[in-house]
Amino acid sequence: MAHVPASQFAGKLLIDATTVKDILFDLAPGAGRMLKRAQEGLPDVLTELPSALPTYAATLGVSVEIFLRIATSTASIKQLEELLGDARKLVEVLEESIAYHEDQREAEFSQLAETVKRTAARKDPTVEAAFEKLLKYVAQVGIKAAATRRKNEEAARAAADKANEPSL
Incomplete structure (x- = not known):
């Protein structure tokens, strides 16, 4: 078992998306690639709109309601990002916990x-047969490592032989 610092997770264990169920959408596979996403400079635009749009809505020929739709989308994004941050952290902790427990088991x-x-070796040679699959399982890492070493040594010998060949 590797000696890795670990501590009990003290973050959110329950992530409830019920409050945002009306703003959750499941897109068809690959559909997300077609959607426009936030770009650099977004905070400046969000700061500018509350004063500029009401002043110039009539001149532009647009309803002030466009600002309300933008504000609603922005608020939805903020809610979803908060939940996503918690969910990502929980996924990270779950993955790390699986790795930790796998290491312990190994x-x-x-x-x-x-x-x-x-x-x-010392008492009862028949005991190996009862644990044949365990012994094979544990040995596979060493077997793969030996095969890799052999392959690398052969490649090094071939490269050395090629370097020592006389040039024509």
Whole structure:
């Protein structure tokens, strides 16, 4: 087991999107690519509109209601972003917790496999057969590492041989 600093998660464990259910939309696969997204300078635009639009709405030939729709969309985005931040953190913690527990389990597997091997060597060789799948599972990392080392050594030898070939 790796010695990784870990502490109990003290953040939000319950994320309730019920309050925003009316502003949640499930898009068709790939449809999000067609949507326009916020760009650089958005805060400046949001600061400018409350004074400029009411003053010039008639001149522009637009209703002031456009500002209300923009304000509603902006408020919706803010609500959703807040929930999304909490959800992302919870997803991160869930993924890290899975990795932490997998590491613990793998360490226990390794410890058990070592005990099986020692017991088989000292007391009862038949014990290995009962734990055949465990021993194979634990050994696979070492087997892959050995294969990679062999492959790298062969590639290094081939490169050295090619470098030592006389040029024509």
